[in-house]
Amino acid sequence: MARSADKLKSMAIVGVFAALCYLALLPIFRIPIPAPVGDPFLHVGNLLVILCALLYGGVGGGLAGSIGMGLSDMTTGYLYTSPKTIVLKFFIGLIAGASFRALSKRKEKPVAGLLIFAGASVLLSVFLFVFFSTPSAQSAFVPALRVGLLIFAGFLVVLAALSRKLSVATFSVVMASGLAVLFNLAGEFIFGAAYKMLEGSAFVPALITSAASLPATLFNGIFSIVGAALLYFPLKKALQSAHLLNA
Numbered sequence: 001m002a003r004s005a006d007k008l009k010s011m012a013i014v015g016v017f018a019a020l021c022y023l024a025l026l027p028i029f030r031i032p033i034p035a036p037v038g039d040p041f042l043h044v045g046n047l048l049v050i051l052c053a054l055l056y057g058g059v060g061g062g063l064a065g066s067i068g069m070g071l072s073d074m075t076t077g078y079l080y081t082s083p084k085t086i087v088l089k090f091f092i093g094l095i096a097g098a099s100f101r102a103l104s105k106r107k108e109k110p111v112a113g114l115l116i117f118a119g120a121s122v123l124l125s126v127f128l129f130v131f132f133s134t135p136s137a138q139s140a141f142v143p144a145l146r147v148g149l150l151i152f153a154g155f156l157v158v159l160a161a162l163s164r165k166l167s168v169a170t171f172s173v174v175m176a177s178g179l180a181v182l183f184n185l186a187g188e189f190i191f192g193a194a195y196k197m198l199e200g201s202a203f204v205p206a207l208i209t210s211a212a213s214l215p216a217t218l219f220n221g222i223f224s225i226v227g228a229a230l231l232y233f234p235l236k237k238a239l240q241s242a243h244l245l246n247a
Contacts, residue, residue, distance in 0.1 A: 009244055014060040017052040021045050021068025021089075026076065033216045040216030045069050046184065047224040047231075049089055050096045050177050054232055055245060058097020065089030084191040091187070092180045100176035109171045114160040117182070121153035128211065152218065155225075170229065177228040181221030188217045 023029060030041040045065070053061025066086045073082035103110070125146045156178070163171055192210030197203065239245035 006246060010056050010060060013239075013244055014052060014056055014064050017048055017056075017061070017064035018068035021048050021065055022072045023068075024048055025069055025072040033219060040213060042216075042220060042223060044223075044227070045072075046089075046092060046181070046220055047227040049093045050180055050224055050228045051231060051235060053093040053097035053180075054100050054173060054176065054228065055236060055239065056097075058094040058101075061093025061097050062090035063093070065093050081191075081195065084187075084195070088184055088187045088191070092184050095183050096176045096180035099179045100172050103172035103175055104169065106168070106172075109163045109166075109168065110175070111160045111163050114156045114163070114175070117178070118153040118156035118160070121149045121156070125149040125153075149218070152222070155222070169233075173232050174225060174229050177225040181218075181225055185214060185217055185221060189214055 024043050024045040030043055033040040033042055045068075049061050049065035049069075051061075052064045055061075066089045069089050070082050070086040073079065073085045078085075128149075129146055159166075159171075159174060159178075166174075189210050192213060193203075193206040196206035196209050201209065236245060
């Protein structure tokens with residue numbers, strides 16, 4: 001009976017997070033980000049998905065993001081891109097929740113993994129620079145993307161350097177959030193290119209246009225990582241005090 005009550009509470013809280021995810025994408029809560037391509041904006045939607053996943057599991061976080069942000073797309077003029085949102089937000093939650101659970105059980109922090117991800121980010125930055133080396137590609141490809149990847153790599157290196165000073169729980173929150181953000185970055189690039197090709201763009205121009213929108217995605221991702229690290233513990237404590245989360 002108690003277990004059923006706990007499940008009902010969790011479902012209700014996931015529903016609340018879904019509603020918050022819906023509200024997070026409404027125009028009134030967006031902060032525009034200047035960019036030469038598209039109309040990117042800063043929002044707390046991904047942060048809410050990650051927090052829900054850390055607190056109530058990956059499936060709960062993924063459902064909150066898919067339902068809330070998917071419905072927001074459908075009702076605010078972005079019906080065309082809603083399938084992308086539904087898929088990506090579900091896996092953001094799933095990855096954040098599953099990796100947090102796995103990392104929290106470890107006694108040692110996977111510092112080597114951080115350095116591997118940092119190296120991969122640097123290599124990707126170099127690859128993009130070489131791949132889009134023609135003058136026309138350079139003019140369309142936002143240089144901030146390469147800088148953003150290097151910043152992300154730097155963030156991972158700093159996290160590895162500070163790992164001794166961080167508790168396993170804090171390290172797990174940051175690492176799990178980072179993995180979810182990395183997946184979202186790759187997913188946005190792939191889906192963005194696919195949508196452009198469906199609209200009639202050739203393969204390479206589709207890649208260039210999709211890559212040009214990634215700095216805003218990366219900026220939102222870094223915001224989500226920092227936000228999760230700052231909000232997870234006080235939110236967890238508050239929910240436990242209200243008997244809405246098991247200790």
